[in-house]
Amino acid sequence: MNAYIPRPLLYLSRQHDGTLCRHLAQQGWKPHFASSVSDLEGMDLDSQPMAGLLDLRAGVAPADLQAVEPWLALRNIGWIGLTDGASDLTPVARNMLGLYFIDYCTAPCDDAHVDYALGHAVGMATLRSSTAQAFPHAPRPDGMIGNCEAMQALFRSIAKVSRWDMPVLISGESGTGKELAARAIHQASARASGPFIAVNCAAIPPTLLMSELFGYERGAFTGAAKRKPGRIELAHGGTLFLDEIGDMPLESQTSLLRFLETGHIERLGSTESIAVDVRVVSATHVDLQAAVAAERFRGDLYHRLCVLRVKQPPLRERERDIVLLAEHILNQIRKHSPERIRGFSPAALRSLHAHDWPGNVRELINRIRNAAAMCEDGVIRPCDLELHSPAETERPPTLAKVRHAAELQALKEALQRHHERLIDVAEELGISRVTLFRMMREHKLQVRRGELDVVEQRA
Numbered sequence: 001m002n003a004y005i006p007r008p009l010l011y012l013s014r015q016h017d018g019t020l021c022r023h024l025a026q027q028g029w030k031p032h033f034a035s036s037v038s039d040l041e042g043m044d045l046d047s048q049p050m051a052g053l054l055d056l057r058a059g060v061a062p063a064d065l066q067a068v069e070p071w072l073a074l075r076n077i078g079w080i081g082l083t084d085g086a087s088d089l090t091p092v093a094r095n096m097l098g099l100y101f102i103d104y105c106t107a108p109c110d111d112a113h114v115d116y117a118l119g120h121a122v123g124m125a126t127l128r129s130s131t132a133q134a135f136p137h138a139p140r141p142d143g144m145i146g147n148c149e150a151m152q153a154l155f156r157s158i159a160k161v162s163r164w165d166m167p168v169l170i171s172g173e174s175g176t177g178k179e180l181a182a183r184a185i186h187q188a189s190a191r192a193s194g195p196f197i198a199v200n201c202a203a204i205p206p207t208l209l210m211s212e213l214f215g216y217e218r219g220a221f222t223g224a225a226k227r228k229p230g231r232i233e234l235a236h237g238g239t240l241f242l243d244e245i246g247d248m249p250l251e252s253q254t255s256l257l258r259f260l261e262t263g264h265i266e267r268l269g270s271t272e273s274i275a276v277d278v279r280v281v282s283a284t285h286v287d288l289q290a291a292v293a294a295e296r297f298r299g300d301l302y303h304r305l306c307v308l309r310v311k312q313p314p315l316r317e318r319e320r321d322i323v324l325l326a327e328h329i330l331n332q333i334r335k336h337s338p339e340r341i342r343g344f345s346p347a348a349l350r351s352l353h354a355h356d357w358p359g360n361v362r363e364l365i366n367r368i369r370n371a372a373a374m375c376e377d378g379v380i381r382p383c384d385l386e387l388h389s390p391a392e393t394e395r396p397p398t399l400a401k402v403r404h405a406a407e408l409q410a411l412k413e414a415l416q417r418h419h420e421r422l423i424d425v426a427e428e429l430g431i432s433r434v435t436l437f438r439m440m441r442e443h444k445l446q447v448r449r450g451e452l453d454v455v456e457q458r459a
């Protein structure tokens with residue numbers, strides 16, 4: 001069986017079992033032997049799917065097991081444990097076995113069980129590797145995730161506006177990623193090596209906003225113990241990101257407009273004019289044109305800021321990306337998680353996809369964070385996400401259902417094409433007449449002589 005196709009296998013044991021090794025070689029396995037974690041570290045294993053055999057018998061210390069955990073978590077290795085019986089394991093080993101292993105074999109190992117388990121392990125590793133490729137969740141260098149059309153259009157806009165050294169206004173609902181887009185524009189621009197300074201105009205009290213933006217000299221006001229440069233000055237040579245620009249008080253709007261027109265600032269308490277070279281990228285979740293009409297926002301400032309425009313799509317227009325984003329968010333959470341999080345259950349992925357998300361990515365992030373903390377066995381289920389489990393009807397059809405539907409369709413079409421001449425139908429479908437009769441019975445099909453219609457019998 002597969003004797004001529006060597007299949008890679010990672011075999012980690014303090015004492016490799018000679019009989020087992022001979023059996024593995026006969027079965028076409030090509031083992032990489034490791035006796036310790038440091039052996040593993042020195043190995044040049046590529047990312048092809050493989051089986052892993054970990055000997056949990058020879059008194060593996062909990063510390064050793066923990067050190068091996070990064071290898072157990074690799075998606076391209078399907079692990080099988082060798083034990084003296086699961087009940088003889090330490091609590092740490094039992095926990096790991098449950099979390100990471102596809103199966104275990106109890107010594108003395110039955111050859112057939114080992115063969116079956118290792119074959120299964122490679123199959124699972126192959127499946128996981130191909131799933132990882134089907135859902136690539138590696139973010140772009142700017143940290144943005146998105147495959148859907150709306151995000152592709154956004155990425156194209158970002159690439160275009162990045163080439164021009166002009167003000168950009170990003171509009172979009174709260175929490176949709178406007179700051180990420182602003183950073184992406186900066187990183188792709190000629191100013192990338194300069195600073196990126198973000199100011200949230202809504203988060204800074206109006207009385208402090210002027211000093212934050214323009215800085216101040218010592219003694220400019222009570223409490224100004226020493227000179228402090230403002231955020232505009234700090235952004236010199238780079239990009240100034242003004243978030244929630246619609247919430248900027250009118251007084252600051254006037255000063256900002258003056259700066260945009262002259263390219264100079266004056267710190268509070270000083271008359272010295274300082275030339276500052278920044279590109280302004282601003283963002284708003286409110287309709288700025290309506291704010292201009294309501295005289296809450298200066299029209300001349302609006303036209304200064306809104307030279308190039310980028311529209312950030314809300315989450316509800318990024319339906320195809322929800323699962324991609326969710327996997328990405330979970331990967332971020334995993335880095336700081338005190339516990340191993342294995343991933344979303346298939347039902348959880350379906351419920352994430354089916355949920356009617358409003359515009360906010362932050363809601364998605366918070367739900368996943370909460371679910372990661374609340375889930376059991378490291379698997380996130382719909383209830384952890386506080387989402388309904390999608391109804392049975394929303395599930396993808398089983399292979400049996402697909403096959404049944406395809407057979408019925410083929411039978412109906414052939415019967416119609418050949419005007420019920422069953423000999424011709426059987427010949428075209430490549431089956432015997434007996435099989436055709438049986439299939440028609442199974443599909444509750446009958447033909448009405450003399451009519452072209454094929455009707456389904458009543459059950």
Ligand SMILES: Nc1ncnc2c1ncn2[C@@H]1O[C@H](COP(=O)(O)OP(=O)(O)OP(=O)(O)O)[C@@H](O)[C@H]1O
Nearest residue numbers: 143144145146173174175176177178179180361362
């Ligand atoms: N396409 C995306 N890829 C990865 N993460 C995203 C994406 N879009 C949004 N996020 C994440 O969503 C969160 C909110 O994004 P961000 O702060 O950029 O939104 P915002 O529109 O600027 O919010 P606000 O309007 O409240 O200022 C961040 O944690 C961000 O990393």
